Amino acid sequence: MRWGVTLGVTLLVLLIILFELPALRQKPLRDKIAFFSLLLCGWVLAQFDLPNMAGPVTWLNELFKPWGNLMKK
Template sequence: MKWGYIAGIAASVVLMTLLEWPRLRQAKLRAAYLLLAISGFTLSVLLLAFPEMPGPTAWIEAVFRPVGRLLE
């Protein structure tokens, strides 16, 4: 059942890439798009496979909480 969801996520990423790729003329923009698309795909598949895993908000909070304490 999860394979269907993964196939849907992959199809969405491929469709978005096919639609956006011709508009991205610079190599830096293409690299940034690929990095974000691959990161988003990986995160969505991981959250699908491991639903109890903390999301990106929890990760950011864990990283920046000590920095926030230093700034106070």
């Protein structure tokens, strides 16, 4: 796991919350839920190594490769 990236993104999320919290207190609950949901989604996506992950086609090829040998026989 990349601890430096995790720590850095977590610190950035905390800074965003600190800067936005005073303005967010005046907003309705629906806006607060949307803000924290989007922030959480961004934090979770930042934890993945997306540029170096295999795409869905690669995953499907690996999943169905054993079946391909059975179909050829």
